[in-house]
Amino acid sequence: MKLFLAATTVFGLIGGGTLAVQQMQRADIIQASLADEAAIAPRRIIIGLDISKSNPLIDNAAFADKVAVRISNIVKGLGMASEVHVRTFGSYDATSNNFYYDAQISSRNRPEVVAAEIHKLIAGTPMLVRSGKWVPQDYTNILAFLDNVSQSIGCAGMPTTVILASDGIEDSEYVRLQRDNAHLPAPSGHPFRGCAEMQILGIGQGTGSPSTTIRLRNEWTRWAASAGFGHFLGLNDW
Numbered sequence: 001m002k003l004f005l006a007a008t009t010v011f012g013l014i015g016g017g018t019l020a021v022q023q024m025q026r027a028d029i030i031q032a033s034l035a036d037e038a039a040i041a042p043r044r045i046i047i048g049l050d051i052s053k054s055n056p057l058i059d060n061a062a063f064a065d066k067v068a069v070r071i072s073n074i075v076k077g078l079g080m081a082s083e084v085h086v087r088t089f090g091s092y093d094a095t096s097n098n099f100y101y102d103a104q105i106s107s108r109n110r111p112e113v114v115a116a117e118i119h120k121l122i123a124g125t126p127m128l129v130r131s132g133k134w135v136p137q138d139y140t141n142i143l144a145f146l147d148n149v150s151q152s153i154g155c156a157g158m159p160t161t162v163i164l165a166s167d168g169i170e171d172s173e174y175v176r177l178q179r180d181n182a183h184l185p186a187p188s189g190h191p192f193r194g195c196a197e198m199q200i201l202g203i204g205q206g207t208g209s210p211s212t213t214i215r216l217r218n219e220w221t222r223w224a225a226s227a228g229f230g231h232f233l234g235l236n237d238w
Contacts, residue, residue: 040080042078042083043160044085045075045084045161046161047122047165048087048089048145048146048149048164048165049086049125050140053138055167056167057126057202058126058129067202068123069119070201072122075115078105078111078114080105080106080107081104082104082158083158084105085153086121087099087149090138122165139171139172143184143185147191150191155193155194155196159196161195161197162199162229163198165201167203167205167216168216168220187226191228192228195228195230197233198231199235203234203235213236217236
């Protein structure tokens, strides 16, 4: 019996020691991860979700998930003190687009946690529309949305990227960009001077026309450069 108790005690000590070592290793990994994230310069990501009727994001679950994966992967790579802002747009009507999500990356709000929330939100757009929580809109006021972003959030303080989950077809009093001879008006001044990048994910989606996609990309490339963005990326698919 004494031998059995002694053996049990030894195994217990060994097991406890193994657990303690595992916990120490886990703590070291977490500390190293936090140190790595702290070393990454903070960035600001502004995400605009186009919920106008022309955008496949609102009813194509596979496409919505694809957009969600790409954007959430960007969020996963953010360092401490980075900002993430999400807004919806479509009609030029504040009451139609009162959704907002704002987060700052910290040790208590880690990038992978925020990324998971962003993925769930974007991938769930078709469900939110079907349930009536988000109402599909008749117009696509991309320019007005960008103007509001430049005034309310802007580019000051840290490198800023604006990502639009949109087909890129401005449909407003400014221009009906679905028309072949239509052109985006030049921005007033340089409202995004100093901003790192503008992206449109899904540009030309739903048109079924490669030439239309190229025309839309060219229009937004010109506009983004004039507005002050350092770089523009317009992807139909990836």
